[in-house]
Amino acid sequence: MNKIWFVTGANSGIGAGIVKAALDSGDTVVAAGRNMERLQSAFAGIDSDRLALVQLDVTDKTQAERAIDDAVTRFGRLDVVVNNAGIAILGYFEALSTSDFERQLAPNLYGVINVLHAALPVMRKQRAGHIINISSMAGAAGGKQGSAYSASKFALEGLSMALAAEVEDFGIHVTIVEPGFFRSKLLDTSNAGFIDTDIGDYDTGASARETWAPYDGTQNGDPLKLGKALVKIAAMDEPLKLFLAGSDAVAGLLPVVEERLKAIKDNRELSSSTDGVDQ
Ligand SMILES: NC(=O)c1ccc[n+]([C@@H]2O[C@H](COP(=O)([O-])OP(=O)(O)OC[C@H]3O[C@@H](n4cnc5c(N)ncnc54)[C@H](OP(=O)(O)O)[C@@H]3O)[C@@H](O)[C@H]2O)c1
Secondary structure, three states: OOOEEEEOOOOOHHHHHHHHHHHHOOOEEEEEEOOHHHHHHHOOOOOOOOEEEEEOOOOOHHHHHHHHHHHHHHHOOOOEEEEOOOOOEEOOHHHOOHHHHHHHHHHHHHHHHHHHHHHHHHHHHHOOEEEEEEOOHHHOOOOOOOHHHHHHHHHHHHHHHHHHHHHHHHOEEEEEEEEOOEOOOOOOOOOOEEOOOOOHHHHHOOOHHHHHHHHOOOOOEOHHHHHHHHHHHHOOOOOOOEEEEOHHHHHHHHHHHHHHHHHHHHOHHHHHOOOOOOO
16 A cells, blocks of 8 residues: 655655655655755655655644644645654763753654654544654664763653554554664764863863764765665564664664673672562
8 A cells, every 4th residue: 555654854864765765665755854945956856746845843843733734634644754853963971061962852852752743643543653763873872972862862762662552552653763874964064063072081082073074974874775674664564663774783782782681681689689678
């Protein structure tokens, strides 16, 4: 059956790859972007009545409601919602202000909440739907200079797991995607927030810009191939709950999960030692 997709942050990188893959598979896509000019230019070569472009800054709740409304009015239902829009603000924790954290969480967490609040009533009424939340390796592992970005993605994963349990009875599936490094604008110096510190103690390490900017344009992950993998996952009767995209994601996260599992098993006795309240 032809699916109706709604993809946020669709004008570049992974979002654009997902849109193109879904269109290639014969599905219909509502591509949402905060800047209509960028959105139109991303899909300039595509002339299809299976593609609609809508304006959406995900941090604007009213725009999210309007965009979802427009999608349903135009195509009659909503099968797959991909929360993809996001930014990366990178720097040592002590260099990041509270407002840097707020700026990071605005699209990556609150933007997703806005879109889900608008989309879930539609899916619940349909008694069917699939939410795909684009997290990151940083949504399952924390590393230097990633405290704000990881905070946003860990929060997204927690939200996704809890939500999945609440909506499974309504026929709504939730997939968490943890990509490795994909070729996109995320680490473009004009796009990413590289926050430097003047705290001398951190001088021995590379700055956020020195650490992350070299990845820009050299990432091995192909957004279109990720899109094709998501099309396959969306076609499953029981879509995956978790999908690691890229061999680097698998190589990076396996040891993290194994270490966690080992910590749980090795300390079972100490963990149990806190049971029972002595009156
Ligand atoms: N590329 C990677 O290596 C990688 C790895 C793990 C996870 N991810 C995640 O993948 C997702 C897509 O990122 P990408 O790598 O494809 O980077 P990208 O090329 O920079 O795409 C990010 C998209 O999000 C949009 N966006 C940012 N803030 C927004 C807002 N407030 N409202 C609406 N749209 C907004 C951007 O729009 P503008 O063009 O208008 O700025 C852009 O379309 C992000 O959630 C990112 O965290 C990426």
